Amino acid sequence: METALAKTSQKRQVMFLAILLLLWEAGSEAVRYSIPEETESGYSVGNLAKDLGLRVGELATRGARIHYKGNKELVQLDIKTGNLLLYKKLDREVLCGATEPCILHFQLLLENPVQFFQADLQLTDINDHSPEFPEREMLLKISEGTQPGTVFPLKTAQDFDIGSNTVQNYTISPNSHFHVATHNRGDGRKYPELVLDKALDREERPELSLTLTALDGGAPPRSGTTTVRVVVLDNNDNAPEFLQSLYEVQIPENSSVNSLIIAVSARDLDAGAYGSVVYALFQGDEVTQPFVVDQITGEIRLKRALDFEATPYYNVEIIATDGGGLSGKCTVAIEVVDVNDNAPELTLSTLSSPTPENAPETVVAVFSVSDPDSGDNGRMICSIQNDLPFLLKPTFKNFYTLVTQRKLDRESQAEYNITITVTDLGTPRLKTEHSITVLVSDVNDNAPAFTQTSYTLFVRENNSPALHIGLCRRSRAASVGRCSVPEGPFPGHLVDVSGTGTLSQSYQYEVCLTGGSGTNEFKFLKPIIPNFLPQGADDEVGKTAAFRNSFGFK
Template sequence: MERQVLIISIFCLSYVVGQVSYSVPEEMAKGSLVGNIAQDLGLDVKRLRSGKARLYTGDSAQYIELNRERGVLLIKEKIDREVLCRQTTPCALHFQITLESPLELFPVTVEITDVNDNAPVFQKEERVFEISESAIVGSKFMLEKAIDTDIGLNGLQRYTLKPSDNFVLKLHSQSDGSKKVEMILQKPLDREKQEHISLVLTAEDGGEPQMTGTMKIYVTVLDVNDNAPAFSKPVYKASITENSVKGTLVTKVTASDADKGTNGEVTYVIGNSMDTVSKLFHINSDGDVMLDGPIDYETEKTYNIDIEAIDQGGLSDSSKLIIDVIDVNDNRPVVNMISASGSIPEDSARKTVIGLMSVNDPDSENNGKLNCVINENIPFEIKFTSNNFYSLVTDSDLDRERASEYNI
């Protein structure tokens, strides 16, 4: 069997120490001259042709091309420094020129310099603030930073704010080299004099020609909430019968606020929110106090309710509402026999007690007054003792032969 032998010849590559460097601005047109590489390397153009000179860029995109006939480097694709390097500086392309017969390699660096082709840009075109006229001098309001992808003097250099009657700018350097932008109140606001303020924030770079970006700022001056609601009375009094149905109007309370707009809008709440009273009464936005549950005079005769009036700014006033429950005659008298004798001797003395009882009616006044009577023509009478206690006593002599029992 014939054996084949693979012979690999390794040639030494001549690497020229030192490199050629060029500097070109970004955005040069396709075909623009970068440099005369043959002259700068000290080579004859014929050597470039015979050595099949070519560029080796590795994995990088090829923005530069070699013209072997002329011995020059040209722009192959327009270069955008911001896309290529972002904020990294310096921004450079590194590649090699290789020649054959003999093999030679020449490193080349092309630095891409920045041109002022990007203006500062704000993410939002406008910003809206609502600031109370009570805001103190020195109050801070954060503003959005502008972005400029150019570097150095072509990058963002300064901000201006106009007009500067009420506000000034203050910048703070940050670790990433950017500036934190604050708008500082330097003069008190007065809604009555100027309710709306329009400002323009401008970001400027330092390039030639100078480029700028703007953002509009609109400030609405809010009325200061310097007046609290005030009830028309410190104490309101009302009454309601105990058999009133749910939804019955108990009374109306009123509070006024001298402020205008939302600061003068008043809402009402019952302050006893954890008390059972909140389950029996509620108050609406007009100040109407309504019955919201069953009430019983015998359970509770008077309700003391704390009423609060609150404006939209959080200021408030309070008042007391006292509600008296009016009794109705909705309870029957109840007779409870405490003790009684089932029999009595016929020779018992007059006024002998044969029974003790209590009589109660939980209703009030006339509705609770009692008049206890027994049937007539019997030798007994009922006598009031004290505190709704009564006793049943004999009223005349008893004679068993005449009447052996009585149904009282």
């Protein structure tokens, strides 16, 4: 029998890298499917078995299953046909937001033997959202002395679609004083500006109401509208100007609420109320923004906690407006710096228990690990206890298999409690532990044996029938086995269970255990000492009903 677990001084660790060796037989290129978002559930995406070059029968015999990160069920595999079926309607905007292309990754896992295949599902956008403005009405205060050609920024409409299905153009209701110009931002989005074509006359028309329309590029196009209310003021010669058009700042994601992020500043050359500047967030509702700006000082502070994993950066637009209604605008680019605030996650895909004791390198468990943090904060190390006969092996990307290092010995240890520890490399280091219990199943690898080669029992004469003569003990290394006597005649004059029970002579008889080979002697001798008690009466005994019936033992 093998000795107890070998000691090792070095802790076995497996470094989780961004790209591991692809130890799967099907190759490294993923099978990719593409469907429009909002496709009905049950839709057949494709035949995965055929596309991977597998026989349909292999799916059931090899324990095929679909695995997703975080156990989100997107598609189902019909193991009878090999078809990949859509589990439910998928909303591209919910799953991917503004990310393009929207690709969902999943794996086909074959358990016996272990093999992985990478597959991707791309969701294409449909025009299912209309442009929406953040406010139902925009207010502009414009001096009657403003020169034609002056440009006034307008708030943009939001469209959750992407590509040509998002906002492509802005129009303004017909009027004699303004037109709207549509411009491209660096990220491809469109934004509108109101251009003064003809000077205003407050005495002639103190207020104008215009309808601004945003159109997307769908077929047919969707649209959204808002009202632009223009209030004509007396002369205000200068608009506020920021010292910088772009401010850039970094802030850790664990910054406390009300932390000062940055202070912006604008100046206005006018005097009095026309030179007094008030600051405000320009784009978006303050309820949805995690920042707040002081309208007097221009200080931008944190209103609620940040989360790098949810939103790694913000572009915040600040508007400065003077007492005459003129305004200037700047952009504050805020980068959220990741901190190690997420512990690694472990997802157990399969667990094989019990495990045969005579099968080295048997796959006991398959699991995957993940950490949403970035950089070293998202790099991980997997390990188990040093004193166990098991190994962790990297298989496919973030997957690992737990295998037996050598043959196990159920008679030495029938159960193992294994703790899988996943630790990231951030500061401070965060870890996750997952415990599994592995049972060892028995195989017939031990022959039965008596604890001694012969037994001598002393019995006094004139005993009653079925007297308890003595005890024998057998080794019980195996989990099964029984005690019996060999076949053959047993002399009736030796033990007469129906008469006096007197032993008339010494006798030697073989007793053996089934389940193995070899024999051991059991001797019956003529009594020589009166009233001598049977030996081994208090010993632990291993005997069976067959043994008792053959000799008349109790």
